[in-house]
Amino acid sequence: MASLPSSSNTDISHRPAGEERRRQIIAEAIRCFAAKGFRGTTIRELAGAVGLTEAALYRYFESKEALYQAIIDEKIAAPSPLSEVEEAARAGDDRAVFAGLARNFLESIESDPSFLRILLYTGLEDHELAAPFFDQRIHRLREFVAGYIERRSREGAFRAVDPKICARAFLGMVVDYQIVRHVFHQKDVYPAGPEEVAETFVTIFLDGMRAPEASRG
Numbered sequence: 001m002a003s004l005p006s007s008s009n010t011d012i013s014h015r016p017a018g019e020e021r022r023r024q025i026i027a028e029a030i031r032c033f034a035a036k037g038f039r040g041t042t043i044r045e046l047a048g049a050v051g052l053t054e055a056a057l058y059r060y061f062e063s064k065e066a067l068y069q070a071i072i073d074e075k076i077a078a079p080s081p082l083s084e085v086e087e088a089a090r091a092g093d094d095r096a097v098f099a100g101l102a103r104n105f106l107e108s109i110e111s112d113p114s115f116l117r118i119l120l121y122t123g124l125e126d127h128e129l130a131a132p133f134f135d136q137r138i139h140r141l142r143e144f145v146a147g148y149i150e151r152r153s154r155e156g157a158f159r160a161v162d163p164k165i166c167a168r169a170f171l172g173m174v175v176d177y178q179i180v181r182h183v184f185h186q187k188d189v190y191p192a193g194p195e196e197v198a199e200t201f202v203t204i205f206l207d208g209m210r211a212p213e214a215s216r217g
Contacts, residue, residue, distance in 0.1 A: 022060050024050050029067050034114035037121035072133045102198035105174045113182035158209045173201045
């Protein structure tokens with residue numbers, strides 16, 4: 001009769017490979033950092049969340065800072081929402097530009113609300129670990145929106161306004177909606193999906209932005 005595989009061989013076959021284990025650690029770290037912030041989360045908690053000892057965790061990440069940095073690097077490497085609206089921006093298709101950005105922003109937060117909480121903790125804890133993400137993603141997004149508004153104002157399509165303030169106003173509507181849903185836990189109060197929310201915000205924003213002559217046209 002054929003012998004059964006030993007328990008040691010069975011355990012080995014079910015152990016995650018190095019890269020898989022690394023991704024498990026990152027996923028659990030996102031959950032822990034979102035719940036308690038960077039300073040409120042300990043290496044012991046992070047290790048326990050994935051069933052490792054602290055010493056074993058250090059074999060994958062040399063420090064809590066390195067683990068946090070891995071999360072930021074992963075988010076920076078994600079496709080940029082700007083690439084999806086560049087063609088519409090060149091054509092001056094205002095609704096396509098703002099609706100595309102709003103939908104992308106809403107959907108990205110909806111798919112990973114924990115990262116929104118991490119970014120908020122970053123500001124509350126006053127540390128610079130997320131600075132690369134803000135520089136490469138958030139700042140670039142704000143500059144793109146402000147630059148587009150400024151250009152459309154020069155072309156006479158938008159009112160003569162401060163483009164940076166207006167960019168913050170538009171992005172602020174989107175971010176506030178997700179903060180209310182995922183930080184203040186009011187999903188039942190605001191159940192609308194990304195498509196409906198994006199269209200509503202864009203209509204409100206563009207109705208206020210269009211120059212009187214462009215509105216009549």
